[in-house]
Amino acid sequence: MKKKITLKQIARELDVSISTVSKALRNSIEISEDTREKVQAFAKLYNYRPNNIALSLKNRKTKTIGVIIPEIVHHFFSKVIRGIEQVANKRGYNVIVGLSNESFDKEVINMQMLANGSIDGFILSISKETLLQQDYHHFKETISQGMPIVMFDRVVNEIECDKVIIDDLKGSKNAVSKLLSNGCKHVAIITTKDYVSVGKLRTQGYLEALEDYKMSPNSNLILKVDDELVSEDHLISLESEIEQLFLNNKKIDGVFAVNELYAIIGMKVARKRGLRIPDDIQFIGFTDGVLSKHATPSLTTVSQHGQEMGEKAAELLIEKLEHEDQEEQYQTVVIETELIERNSTK
């Protein structure tokens, strides 16, 4: 087992100073060609690589990006990570992930763990609990310490930083309009409670689409699911809530759901009730994941372009990191959504 070799060891071995070795390796003209070659050959032989930690300490840069997301077993978030990873690596950065598990405390702890010099900046999406409690002091503190943050998807106005979002309102309005223009007369929405910002916006898009079509909203057609429990029981209660929705509104002929899962479960319930998709009832979901693609029938859905969001977020962050001198100016990038038409709509 040959341990990692250091400058000091090379220096001792070759009977020169550490400075000389360092300079020789970086091809400084200060060092004679003779010595340079000797040192480089030796370094190559022993597979020398500069110690990253020492470099980080010296440069006060880690070349590492901290990513905090609420959940990783989730198609959208993993796509975002892939996007972040891709541009980060291309630009010489590493990515270190923390999961908040939708918990405020874990979000805070994770950020503290990373903020102490381990990373140069954050990319994150806010946990549901944080959104609910509306306690954003940890973000503010981090930013005030000079560490840049880029938020994506679940963002919040109170914090001033770069943001990457989609136009949730427009995306859902488009989707609902599609249902209406396809002839649906009784369009229901399955959404989340309002404290999830994206849920709220998507609900609003639904309402605006109805208005455009001169239809008045019917509160019976709006199902706001409590999204706090993500466990198995949740699935069951979700299903029965949706059943209730159908029971109360026999004429539903279109459903817009604010995520894949709600849509899939919705289709399941509809099928159980003997409705044919898309002939009797049409469905559109949000977030283009595996479920949408491989459901039967495949689900028409609003794609959020998660990977693109990740790429953009990483670009924004790195840009900020590498031009710290620039005056503070935050941008909010809006990624276009796209309606991917499949077989759950006509």
Place this chain on the structure above:
Amino acid sequence: MKKKITLKQIARELDVSISTVSKALRNSIEISEDTREKVQAFAKLYNYRPNNIALSLKNRKTKTIGVIIPEIVHHFFSKVIRGIEQVANKRGYNVIVGLSNESFDKEVINMQMLANGSIDGFILSISKETLLQQDYHHFKETISQGMPIVMFDRVVNEIECDKVIIDDLKGSKNAVSKLLSNGCKHVAIITTKDYVSVGKLRTQGYLEALEDYKMSPNSNLILKVDDELVSEDHLISLESEIEQLFLNNKKIDGVFAVNELYAIIGMKVARKRGLRIPDDIQFIGFTDGVLSKHATPSLTTVSQHGQEMGEKAAELLIEKLEHEDQEEQYQTVVIETELIERNSTK
């Protein structure tokens, strides 16, 4: 913007030495209670946290685990990451991820990036390309430099290190036996080419199950899909290959697939041919992801317990990291698979 504060600054401010501050913060009895309180109050006021990088350099430990996986937009791998993250965090470690994208080069580069002091050890699953080329020098080098590696799922005998795997053979044998005991007479398998070790083992399990039931294998019933292209075209060619399988074997009444996707596509093809699931034909997949749970009909599947694999891998690695003195001894942990019965089987 108040920048992060250091020991030196506290020392200057309070007019004591750096050593005193350091000791006071760690509650050393060397320092008078007076001074201790003063320093601690000041530190708290300015929200002092020791710089991680400096600690890493000093301790020659980063308390960080490097994870290299082929792909993150993948239910199994994200479950594993979640498992790793969970135990790592609990034990005070961070997790830094690298994606190989199934490419040999990216795997090597990613490992080099991390191996230079950024992390204490690796948890990884080998990329397909590496498996194909059978070039494992980067693993060997890393290990010989004293950096421990734990491999999971896609492992290889040539490398001596801790491993966490499932009993692919047993898992698939069980699954196929289930089909046979359910009365299937013509069980097909949709698997990968043999260079993917898990694919090979699962195929072998299929064969052994047949043998147990005194049935002779029929090479027409074995479809080995070339898994190299994961793109959209792949999906299409996959589907037509499976159609061909059904066309050549009209009597197929059971299908075992080595992953979710193959099973889902298989069901789709079967349905197109007018077969009823599970009455006319039964399906079992491998890997318990979202697709299995929410497909119609829901898919009976062999669960790999990805999260548990991640947890175990992290435990093994941390154990090794924290008892480096121990004599080298590698273990291979086998995680039990579980057949989750749903509606695609009788």
Place this chain on the structure above:
DNA sequence: TGTCAACACGAAAACGTTTTCGTAAAAACA
């Protein structure tokens, strides 16, 4: 009053780099 512990603190080294500055020796020049 002189000696010795106990106490409270500081100096310095170490982790592995990079970089600035200083300098001896060699080369160039007058």
Place this chain on the structure above:
DNA sequence: TGTTTTTACGAAAACGTTTTCGTGTTGACA
């Protein structure tokens, strides 16, 4: 030969910690 300029290298500081060792001051005791 005497002076200046290169050339080629080394010493040391810095990044932020922790820790070992040394030391001045105080109080107790004979």
